[in-house]
Ligand SMILES: NC(=O)C1=CN([C@@H]2O[C@H](COP(=O)(O)OP(=O)(O)OC[C@H]3O[C@@H](n4cnc5c(N)ncnc54)[C@H](OP(=O)(O)O)[C@@H]3O)[C@@H](O)[C@H]2O)C=CC1
């Protein structure tokens with residue numbers, strides 16, 4: 295059994311992960327972590343989630359949690375995930391990062407931790423989206439810049455980052471298919487007299503509202519036709535299942551920063 299610690303256990307993804315690790319025949323829940331001062335800290339996890347006591351106390355002691363675990367799964371916030379990447383690497387614990395919204399500096403700090411630690415990081419842990427990443431690359435390469443690429447994503451009202459991690463993965467794949475760097479062609483905020491669309495740009499649009507779980511369209515708009523690649527997530531369990539699969543996979547790997555494409559063999 296792979297011993298899994300869940301970071302940010304009270305969050306939307308944290309609670310889903312706790313449920314699905316409990317259901318897994320291959321993994322066991324070794325620790326649940328929340329930030330210092332959180333009202334779950336020191337409480338039994340079962341009681342904190344509205345059930346009966348189960349003998350697992352929510353902790354803010356990360357060192358102790360890492361000592362008891364083989365892998366830590368982390369869907370929290372960039373500042374938390376960057377610090378944890380280094381701590382987990384030093385403790386010899388694999389780190390699955392689902393957090394999104396990283397800056398370029400954050401990403402290079404995580405890459406640094408991946409020189410000694412084992413990290414799987416993906417802005418989306420679902421099989422469907424990772425397949426869509428492969429398809430987007432392929433279609434972008436086949437069509438070229440006669441087809442304008444626009445990426446539209448929709449998420450719940452609580453989401454704090456835009457574009458979504460998934461939208462950025464899809465944008466990277468499209469740019470890669472065209473042999474360009476996304477940073478050179480991304481158009482992330484149109485407003486006012488923008489001028490006509492520049493050839494080769496990749497546009498991003500973020501809808502925020504209600505209880506959307508996560509929807510992504512990659513639109514290839516040409517003369518006389520449009521191709522739309524779409525993924526709709528209708529259950530957060532999708533992401534949690536992918537993260538647990540990544541945790542079990544990471545346990546057997548050497549140092550490095552891996553993606554879900556590695557985990558899924560895509
Ligand atoms: N890769 C993927 O497949 C997916 C990625 N995500 C990403 O995961 C992240 C979390 O999403 P979601 O669950 O909806 O967000 P939530 O806000 O519901 O959960 C985040 C959790 O992390 C906790 N947290 C914050 N700081 C710390 C800390 N120092 N130590 C431990 N826990 C901490 C928060 O506690 P508190 O509330 O007290 O601050 C909260 O419980 C986002 O970046 C989101 O984009 C989401 C779904 C799928």
Ligand SMILES: O=C(O)C1=N[C@H](C(=O)O)C[C@H](O)C1
Pocket residue numbers: 394417418449453457458459460461507508509
């Ligand atoms: O914040 C979310 O909820 C999600 N975040 C990820 C992202 O930024 O793409 C993945 C999923 O779409 C849900």
